[in-house]
Structures are given as C-alpha cells and as structure tokens.
Amino acid sequence: MLGIILIVAIIEVDFATFPRHVVNIAGETAWLSMLIGAALVIITLVILIKLASLFPRDNFFTYCSKVWGKPIGTLINIGYLVFWFLFVSILLQDTANMNQGIFLPTTPSMIPLILILIAVIYLVAYGITNVIRLYQLLLPFIVLPLILVVVLMIRSIDLTNYLPFLSNGILPVFKGALVFLGAFQGLEIILFVAPFVTNINKAYLPAILSILFLMSLLLGIGSGSIGIMGVENIRETVLPSITMLSLIELPGFPVERFGLLLTLPVILGIFSSLAVYIYLISFALIDFFKIERRKTVISIVAVLSLIIIYFIPDLTWTMKLREILIHLTLLFILVIPLLTLISAKIRGQGELK
Amino acid sequence: MKKIIPGLLLFIILPFFLTSCWDIRDINNRAFVAAIGLDLPEDPTQKYQVTFQFWDPIKILRKNETNTITEKVEAQSINQAVELMQARLSKTITFTHLQLLLVGEDLARTKNFQDLANFFLKNSEIALKLRLNFIQGKTAYETLKSQPKLGKNITDKLIDMSQLEKKFSLPRTSAFYYFLSDLRKTEGTALGSRIVLPGEFLIRNGGAVFGDWKLKGFLSAEEAQAANWLVEDTQAIVVGSTPEGTYTYHSKISRLNMEITEMPNGLPKFTVNLKLIGSIVEEEGKHLDLSQSENIEKMEILFSQVIAEQVKNAIHKSQKEFGIDYLGFGKVLKEKRPKIYENIDWQKQFPHIPIEVSVKAQVKRFGLIK
Structure with a gap:
C-alpha cells in the first residue's frame, strides 16, 4: 500500500520538468546526478520509514512536539503546512500553465482547476482509505504510459549528447543529485500515513522496491531526454520531457504525436498529488483545531490554494x-526528519526503545 | 435518497464539462497546415513572406489531383502572417500536422536562424520532428508551388524523400530540431538539407552550410557525399578507376573515429579513422576474378584511396573555402577534450588545424558473379 501511495503521490508535473533543473547544474553529466539522486531518494526513504517506525501509531505532527518540545514542534508543524500550501498552489499554477500552453489554450484556466478540485474535495472527504483505493485504480494508467515512453525513447538516443563527461568536475554532479532529490515532493507522506500501515517495520522492502521502480522510470526519462535533445536544448525548454516525446519518430507507425502519451500520467499525477496534499493539510487543521465539519475545512483549503495562485x-x-x-523540499523530506530521528534516538523516544 | 440526488445532479452536469470547454474545434472546421515556406518579402516594409500549404480535405481521396492549397502572405512576424492568413479562411489554422519547413536562400542568408525557429519552438501544436530544407536559388513559395514527379503534393514527396534517403549519401539529411541542436552546440555552425529547383521538378541533394547562425553557401551533391562520410551514418556508391578498368563499390561506414592529440602550441591535431565495409557492385574494362584475395586487396586499396581523397576534399572545402566547421570537428573536440576547446578560439583556429585522414575500405562481397 505504501509503495502505491508513494508512486502515485510523487508523480506530478515535475517529471516533465526535472531534466531541466538537473541539466542546468550538472550539464551533460546530469545522468550521473540522477543516478546519485536516485540513491539519495532511497536513503531518504529509509530514514523516513525508520522515523515512522519509532512512532508507528502517531503521525509526525503528534510526535514532533514530543521530540522537539512544544514551541519548536509547533513551528515545524506550521512549516509543513505552509510548505504543502505552497506546493499545492504551485502545482495548481503549473496545471493552469500547462492547460493554457498545451491542452486547453482558450479555456479560462480556472475552469479545469475548479473541476479537478471539486473531484478532489469529494474524494478527500471520504478519508485516506478511499484516496488509497483510488490510487490503486490509477496506478496502471500512470505507470504503463511511462514505461512505454521509456521504451520508445531508446531508439532515438544519441550517446554523444552525454559528452563531455564531468567537464566541470564532480561538485555540480552532487549538487544536481540534491536537485533531483528535491524535485520530487511526496516522500514525507510516509510520516503521516504510517499509522494507517499495518506494520510499518515490514514496509521497507515494498517501499524501496516501489521507489526503485519509479526511479528507474524517471532515470530513463531524464537521461533519455538528455540523449535525445542534448543539454543545450533542454536548458531552453520549459517542459523537456514532453518536447522530447514530440521528437520521437517511428516511420510507418500510425501514431505520430507521442507527446500525448504523457497527458494521462500528468493529469492523473496532478489529481492524485492534489488529493493527498489537500488531505494532509485539511486533516492536520481538523486535528489541530478539533473541527467537526470535515467537508467545510477541505473545501476552504482547496479554495485557499486556488486563491494563492492569483x-x-x-x-x-x-x-x-x-x-x-x-x-524547501530537501528541508522537509530530509533535513527535518533526519534531525528528528537523531533527536528521538538520543533521547530514547519512540515505541521501540 | 440523500446520496442519489447529488449523484444524479453530478451525472447530469458532468457531460457539459466533457466538451473541451472553450477549446472545442470540430475536425471539419480546421485548416491543417502541411508545410510552411519562409522567404524575404517583396514589400520592404515587411519582414517575412510566409507560404502556407494546406491539406485540401475534399481532394485527399481523389486520384491524380493535387490535394493541397498553397497561399502566401507578408508580415512583420510569422504569427502575424498566421493571423493575416486566418482572415482569408473560414476554418481555423491548425499546425498539428505540419511536417515541412522550407526556407528560401535570400532569407536564410540574411536572418539569424534562431529567429526563424522561434515561432516553431514556442508553438505547442507543432511537432518538432518536422523536416527542414533550404532552397538554393529559388524561393520557398516557388518550391511549394512546383509539381511533384510522383505523388499528389510536394510536401508528401519531400517527407518521403527525407525518410527513405536517411542512408542515401548525396543529400545531407538534418531535421529541424537536430539542425537547430547542431547550431546551438556550435554557436551557429551546422550543415542543413538543400533543395534545388532546376526546372519543373525539384531535386533534394547537397547541403546548406551555416556559420554564425546564417546561411553561408551550399554544397553540391558530390561535396555533400564527401562531407557525409564525416557527418552521417551513410551508405554511398563510390567509383574508382585504374588503368585496367572502372569499378563501383557500394559501401557503408563501419566505424568512424576522430583521434585528438594536443600539439605543443596548445592546438589540437585530428586524425580521422574511417572504416568501411561494402561490395563491388559493378565492373567495367578488365573484369577481375574477385574470388582471388590479391584482387580484393587491390580493390580495397583503390577504394580506400578514393574515399580518403573525398574526405580530404570535404575537409579542405570546410577549412579553406568556407572557413566554417560544419563537419563537426569542434563538437568532437568539445566532447572529448573540453579543456583544449575552452582554451582556444575554435572558430578562428579551425582553418589552421591539422587534420589527417586514414581510410580502410573492406570488400566483403562482390554480387552474384565473381
């Protein structure tokens, strides 16, 4: 279950843009940054599960104050809420930009967003179990087109686009790896859904396997984009993964526009990421303020996110x-959880002490 | 009942949102652009003459009839030209099936290619795998108006030619995005595809040499074939002569390697190692017994010399006549020895860089008779 949540929650607009972020720093050797970044993602995942398994019955908001004390804990919790609000708003803005630029150029950008948010509110109101059930249904529609994309790319890769190797030394490669790690929001969800996982201690292997699978796809798309487009073009392109697909050609093949293969994963990815983050924000507020009207809070959170984009x-x-x-993602998925884990271990907190 | 009513309401409302909202456009109400031609305008107050070739849906199924309509407008920008053209049509101009971009010589010589490409890169309707050709001596409008020898329209013909001729050595084949990619990697130097229109029918061969983002000249079919040994994964027909006879060799590249050594003055020295495999496909004069290995060796030496001469001529043309590195030596230097590349002014030094050529042609087969 945790594996499915992670795959579906992590994929959103960023898998169409991350090659640019990494290439801007690491140039032709960005593929190595992505490889190291993927290893960092696995390490981060292990840290997060380790922390969650110390407090298997609580979510992060509950035990954060126990570990850090009330003032700092509250500050960290507010930090997460602000981070998620910011993320949701940027995701909505990215969706609006993508709609205006590619899918629905003349439709007012708010209309598709409102429709998506109505469905999200409806889904989230029924709780995390229903969100996860939907994720299970969505998973093949997100993952299968991505596998097809990676397979299609192989034929068009030009290996000279990966040269020169390490032309600016190793430091940009490591910086690129951190950017790769930071490009994918969603790992921190582990800390908040852990109480719903039957036995978080047994979640290591399935979660690592799921993330390994996802990272292989992203590595394929990222390094394939470099191999097909070259770094000079990626730096200039707003959505490199989609542009890269419009270059793939199979003469005689009835389908001409492979870029459309990413439409379904992008739209479903946006929807599922919005659902999980609006759930997290809403239920954090509901728990904190002990509010009973769940639907109202969820709707207010959705409307607020929409207002922020103005x-x-x-x-x-x-x-x-x-x-x-x-x-910010690096701070919230790696730095804070790692410090919390160290602090909890030093103080001997948690159920497994 | 409490759940059924909202559910029913949702079911009734949803179909209204499934019509792509404001973006609904029926296929019958679209004018699909097959090709765009760019030329210098006749009106000096304008910047572009843009030729649009549209598919004519009514004629697509009719045999022996041209199924495209070609129209031109002049404007300050390509987007403005689209708007002006739209005023002449009852259907919405759509670029989703745009396959071909032709650029006239005069415009290519005066305009930075990055400016020409900008419209195509920004427009999300356009698939970037579109073909690009530069027209020598004529305009893109004249080319799009010309008659295809086989087929019903010139766009189809050119697309077919560029797909079939990928391994054909006489033209340089470089699609729009890859041409632009070469320009970006080399600060404006690349070898593009050429079209000539000597009479009624067009010929696609040779190449278009770009330096400093603008067209600097053209390569003939023979020169393009020589250049293609270095820039394409090509297959070529090579003719070699001895006092005894004339022999034709069908060859393809098995390996191309450019070795770089740094000279004491900090400049690089290139050694091009080209390995080819192929067949003797025609003999004239003294017919050799090709089952004898000494005859095969003789042929291998002959074709190695002929091809080495072609490659040297291509390098000479690039270094001494154009002084432009359209053969991609700088790109290889940047990839393999980036430090040397960064320390020199490549564009300035290129004409003086020593380049040695070593060719090894192997004869693997000789057809159905020996």
Whole structure:
C-alpha cells in the first residue's frame, strides 16, 4: 500500500520538468546526478520509514512536539503546512500553465482547476482509505504510459549528447543529485500515513522496491531526454520531457504525436498529488483545531490554494517558485526528519526503545 | 435518497464539462497546415513572406489531383502572417500536422536562424520532428508551388524523400530540431538539407552550410557525399578507376573515429579513422576474378584511396573555402577534450588545424558473379 501511495503521490508535473533543473547544474553529466539522486531518494526513504517506525501509531505532527518540545514542534508543524500550501498552489499554477500552453489554450484556466478540485474535495472527504483505493485504480494508467515512453525513447538516443563527461568536475554532479532529490515532493507522506500501515517495520522492502521502480522510470526519462535533445536544448525548454516525446519518430507507425502519451500520467499525477496534499493539510487543521465539519475545512483549503495562485503573477514566477520549492523540499523530506530521528534516538523516544 | 440526488445532479452536469470547454474545434472546421515556406518579402516594409500549404480535405481521396492549397502572405512576424492568413479562411489554422519547413536562400542568408525557429519552438501544436530544407536559388513559395514527379503534393514527396534517403549519401539529411541542436552546440555552425529547383521538378541533394547562425553557401551533391562520410551514418556508391578498368563499390561506414592529440602550441591535431565495409557492385574494362584475395586487396586499396581523397576534399572545402566547421570537428573536440576547446578560439583556429585522414575500405562481397 505504501509503495502505491508513494508512486502515485510523487508523480506530478515535475517529471516533465526535472531534466531541466538537473541539466542546468550538472550539464551533460546530469545522468550521473540522477543516478546519485536516485540513491539519495532511497536513503531518504529509509530514514523516513525508520522515523515512522519509532512512532508507528502517531503521525509526525503528534510526535514532533514530543521530540522537539512544544514551541519548536509547533513551528515545524506550521512549516509543513505552509510548505504543502505552497506546493499545492504551485502545482495548481503549473496545471493552469500547462492547460493554457498545451491542452486547453482558450479555456479560462480556472475552469479545469475548479473541476479537478471539486473531484478532489469529494474524494478527500471520504478519508485516506478511499484516496488509497483510488490510487490503486490509477496506478496502471500512470505507470504503463511511462514505461512505454521509456521504451520508445531508446531508439532515438544519441550517446554523444552525454559528452563531455564531468567537464566541470564532480561538485555540480552532487549538487544536481540534491536537485533531483528535491524535485520530487511526496516522500514525507510516509510520516503521516504510517499509522494507517499495518506494520510499518515490514514496509521497507515494498517501499524501496516501489521507489526503485519509479526511479528507474524517471532515470530513463531524464537521461533519455538528455540523449535525445542534448543539454543545450533542454536548458531552453520549459517542459523537456514532453518536447522530447514530440521528437520521437517511428516511420510507418500510425501514431505520430507521442507527446500525448504523457497527458494521462500528468493529469492523473496532478489529481492524485492534489488529493493527498489537500488531505494532509485539511486533516492536520481538523486535528489541530478539533473541527467537526470535515467537508467545510477541505473545501476552504482547496479554495485557499486556488486563491494563492492569483498572487503568482506569471510563468517566470512559477518557475522561480518551483526552484525555491526544490530547496524547501530537501528541508522537509530530509533535513527535518533526519534531525528528528537523531533527536528521538538520543533521547530514547519512540515505541521501540 | 440523500446520496442519489447529488449523484444524479453530478451525472447530469458532468457531460457539459466533457466538451473541451472553450477549446472545442470540430475536425471539419480546421485548416491543417502541411508545410510552411519562409522567404524575404517583396514589400520592404515587411519582414517575412510566409507560404502556407494546406491539406485540401475534399481532394485527399481523389486520384491524380493535387490535394493541397498553397497561399502566401507578408508580415512583420510569422504569427502575424498566421493571423493575416486566418482572415482569408473560414476554418481555423491548425499546425498539428505540419511536417515541412522550407526556407528560401535570400532569407536564410540574411536572418539569424534562431529567429526563424522561434515561432516553431514556442508553438505547442507543432511537432518538432518536422523536416527542414533550404532552397538554393529559388524561393520557398516557388518550391511549394512546383509539381511533384510522383505523388499528389510536394510536401508528401519531400517527407518521403527525407525518410527513405536517411542512408542515401548525396543529400545531407538534418531535421529541424537536430539542425537547430547542431547550431546551438556550435554557436551557429551546422550543415542543413538543400533543395534545388532546376526546372519543373525539384531535386533534394547537397547541403546548406551555416556559420554564425546564417546561411553561408551550399554544397553540391558530390561535396555533400564527401562531407557525409564525416557527418552521417551513410551508405554511398563510390567509383574508382585504374588503368585496367572502372569499378563501383557500394559501401557503408563501419566505424568512424576522430583521434585528438594536443600539439605543443596548445592546438589540437585530428586524425580521422574511417572504416568501411561494402561490395563491388559493378565492373567495367578488365573484369577481375574477385574470388582471388590479391584482387580484393587491390580493390580495397583503390577504394580506400578514393574515399580518403573525398574526405580530404570535404575537409579542405570546410577549412579553406568556407572557413566554417560544419563537419563537426569542434563538437568532437568539445566532447572529448573540453579543456583544449575552452582554451582556444575554435572558430578562428579551425582553418589552421591539422587534420589527417586514414581510410580502410573492406570488400566483403562482390554480387552474384565473381
């Protein structure tokens, strides 16, 4: 179950843009950054499960205050809420930009967002169990097109696009690896859904296998984009993965526009990521303020996220905020959980002490 | 009942949202662009003459009839040209099936290619695998108006040619995005595809040489074949002569390697190692017994010399006549020895870089008679 949640929650708009973020730093050797980044994702995953397994019956908000004390704990919890709000708003803004740019250029950008959010509110109101059930249904529709994309790419790769190797030394490669790690929000969900997992101690292997599978796909798409487009083009392109697919050609094959293969994973990825984050924000607020009207809180959270995007002036700002979000992600998926784990271990807190 | 009513309401409302909202466009109400031609305008106050070739849906199923309509407009930008053209049509112009971009010589010589490409890169309707050709001596409009020798329209013909001729040595084949990619990697140097229109029918061979983002000249079919030994995974027909006879060799590249050594002055020295395999496909004059290994060796030496001469001519043309590195030596230097590349002004040094050529042609087969 945890594996499914992670795959579906992590995939969103960013898998169409992450090659640009990594290439901007590591250049032609970005594939190595992605490889190291994938290893960092696994290490982060292990840290998160380790922390969750110390407090298997609580979510992070509950035990954060126990570990850090009330003032710092509250501050960290508010930090997570702000981070998620920011993420949801940027995701909505990215969706609006994508709709305007590719799918529905003349439709007012708010209409598709409102429709998506109505469905999200409806889903989230019935709780995490229903969200997970839906994820199980969505998984093949997200993953199968991505597998097909990777297979299609292989034929068009030009190996000279990976040269020169390490032209700027190893440091940009490691920086690129951190950017790769930060490009995928969603790992921190483990800390909040752990109480719903039957035995979190047994979740290591399935979670690692799921993430390994997802990382293989992303590595395929990321390094394949470099091999097909070359770094000079990726740096110039807003959505490199989609552009890369419009270059793939199979003469005589009835399908011409392979870029459309990413439409379904992108839309479903956006929907599932929104669902899980709106769930997390809403239920954190419900728990914190002991509110009974769940649907009202969920609706307010959705509307607030939508309102925030009015404060993002243009595409340039969305791109800047995405980059800020990458750095914030490192803080919230790795730094804070790691420090919490160390602190809990030193103080001998948690059920397994 | 409490759940049925909202469910029913949702079911009734949902179909209204399944019509792509504001973006609904019936296929019958679209004008699909098959090709775009760009030329210098006749009106000096404008910047582009843009030729649109549209599919004519009514004629697509009719035999022996051209199934495209070709129209041109002049404007300050390509987007403005689209708007002007839209004013002449009852259907919405759609680029989802755009396959071909032709650029006239005069425009390519005066305009930075990045500016020409910008419209195509920004437009999400356009699939970037579109073909690109530069027209020597004529305009893109004249080319799109010309008659295809086989087939019903010129766009189809050119697309078919560029797909079938991928391994054919006389033209340079470089699709739009890969041409632009070469330009970006080399700060504006690349070898593109050429079209000539000597009479009623077009010929696609040779190459278009770009330096500093603009067209600098053309390569003939023979020159393109020589250049293709270095830039394409090519198959070529090579003719070699001895006092005894003339022999034809069908060859393909088995391995191309460029060795780089750094000279004491910090400049690189290239050694091109080209290995070919192929067959003797025609003999004239003295017919050799090709089952004898000494005759095969003789042929291998002959074709190695002929091809080495072609490669040297291609390098000479690039270094001494154009002074532009369209054969991609700089790209290889950047990939293999980036430090050397960064320390020199490659564009300036390229004409003086020593390049040695070593060719080894192998004869693997000789057809059905020896």
